[in-house]
Amino acid sequence: MFKSLxxxxxxxxxxxxxxxxxxxxxxxxxxxxxxxxxSWTGGYIGAHAGYGWGKTNDVNNLGSPEKKMKGGLGGIQAxxxxxxxxxxxxxxxxxxxxxxxxxxxxxxxxxxxxxxQDKIGTHGTVRARLGYAADRFMPYITGGLAWADMxxxxxxxxxxxxxxxxxxxxxxxxxxxxxxxENSASKTSIGYSVGAGLEYAVTNNWTLxxxxxxxxxxxxxxTITDPNFPAASGERRFKTSLSEVRIGVNYKF
Numbered sequence: 001m002f003k004s005l006x007x008x009x010x011x012x013x014x015x016x017x018x019x020x021x022x023x024x025x026x027x028x029x030x031x032x033x034x035x036x037x038x039s040w041t042g043g044y045i046g047a048h049a050g051y052g053w054g055k056t057n058d059v060n061n062l063g064s065p066e067k068k069m070k071g072g073l074g075g076i077q078a079x080x081x082x083x084x085x086x087x088x089x090x091x092x093x094x095x096x097x098x099x100x101x102x103x104x105x106x107x108x109x110x111x112x113x114x115x116x117q118d119k120i121g122t123h124g125t126v127r128a129r130l131g132y133a134a135d136r137f138m139p140y141i142t143g144g145l146a147w148a149d150m151x152x153x154x155x156x157x158x159x160x161x162x163x164x165x166x167x168x169x170x171x172x173x174x175x176x177x178x179x180x181x182e183n184s185a186s187k188t189s190i191g192y193s194v195g196a197g198l199e200y201a202v203t204n205n206w207t208l209x210x211x212x213x214x215x216x217x218x219x220x221x222x223t224i225t226d227p228n229f230p231a232a233s234g235e236r237r238f239k240t241s242l243s244e245v246r247i248g249v250n251y252k253f
Contacts, residue, residue: 038136038201040083040091040252046207048248049074052101056118056150056240059219067118071100073244079129089131089138096124101242113172113180116154120242121186123148125193125213136201146193146215152238154224155182178228185222189240192216199250207250215242 052073058064079093102119124147131140156172157180172180197211217240225233 038133038204040081040089040131040133040138040201042253043078043080044207044250044252045076045078046248046250047074047076048095048097048209048246050244050246052099052120052242052244054101054120054240054242056103056238058236059239060235060237065105067103067105067116069101069103069118069120069242071102073097073099073101073246075124077248077250081129081131083133087133089129089133089140091129091131091140092127093129093142094124094126096122097244098122113156113158114154115157116152118153118238119151120240121149121151123215123242125215127193131199138199138201139196140199141194141196142211142213143192143194145190146217147188147190148215148217148240148242149186149188150217150220150238150240151184151186152222152224152236153182153184154226156180156226156228157182172228181227183225185224185236187220187222189217189220191218201252205252207252209246209248209250211246211248213244213246215244217241 050073051070053068053070055066055068057066075095075097077093077095079091081089081091083089099120099122102117105116105118106114125144127142127144129140129142131138156178158172172178193213193215195211195213197209199207199209201207219237219239221235221237223233223235227233
C-alpha cells in the first residue's frame with residue numbers, strides 16, 4: 001500500500017509540475033511585417049538640363065531657307081502629384097528653361113557680308129501629367145501650354161565676306177553706300193507642348209526623371225529693318241518648333 005501511495009504522489013507531483021510549466025509559456029503574436037510602400041502624392045521642386053533642336057522659317061519670305069537650330073538648355077521646375085488608389089497619378093508641373101538653342105547663318109555667296117541669327121531664349125511650359133505608379137517607377141505622358149522668347153537678327157559686316165570685295169559685292173564698310181548694321185526683333189510666342197517621360201524615386205524624397213518634349217509655337221510676326229535695302233525691310237512671319245530631351249532631379253516634400 002505504501003508503494004501505491006508513493007506512485008500516486010509521484011504522478012500527482014509530475015502532473016502539477018507539467019501544468020505549472022505549461023502556464024509559464026507565454027504565447028506572443030508574430031510582429032507585423034512592415035511593407036515599405038511609396039506614394040507619389042505631394043509637391044516637389046527640382047532642376048533639369050538637356051539638349052534642344054528645332055526649326056524656324058520666315059513664311060513671308062519664300063527665298064528664306066529653313067533654319068535648323070540646336071543647343072543646350074537648363075532650368076528649374078515645380079509641381080504637385082496625387083496618386084489614386086488604382087495607382088494612377090495625376091499632376092501639374094511648371095518649368096522654365098534658359099536656352100542656347102540657335103542657328104547662325106551666313107549668305108552662301110562668298111562675297112556677301114550679310115548674316116542672320118535665330119534664337120530660342122528663355123522658354124517654359126505649364127503642363128498636366130498623367131502617370132502610372134509601378135511602386136517607385138512612374139512612366140507618364142504630359143501636355144499643356146508652352147511659351148518662348150524668340151530673337152531674330154539680321155546684320156551686315158565685312159567679317160562675313162569670304163571672297164573679298166569685288167565690284168558689285170554687298171560690302172558693308174563704314175563710309176560706303178552700304179554701311180554696317182545689326183538689327184534684331186524679339187517676341188514672346190505662345191503655343192503647346194506634348195511629351196512623355198519616366199520618373200524613379202531613389203528615396204522617399206529624391207526622384208530622377210528623363211523626358212522628351214515637343215513644343216510648337218505657331219507663327220509670330222516681327223518687324224526687322226535693313227537700312228541698305230529698305231524695300232526688303234518690314235514684317236517677317238516666323239514659324240517655329242522645338243524638341244527637347246531632358247534629365248532632371250526633384251525633391252519631394
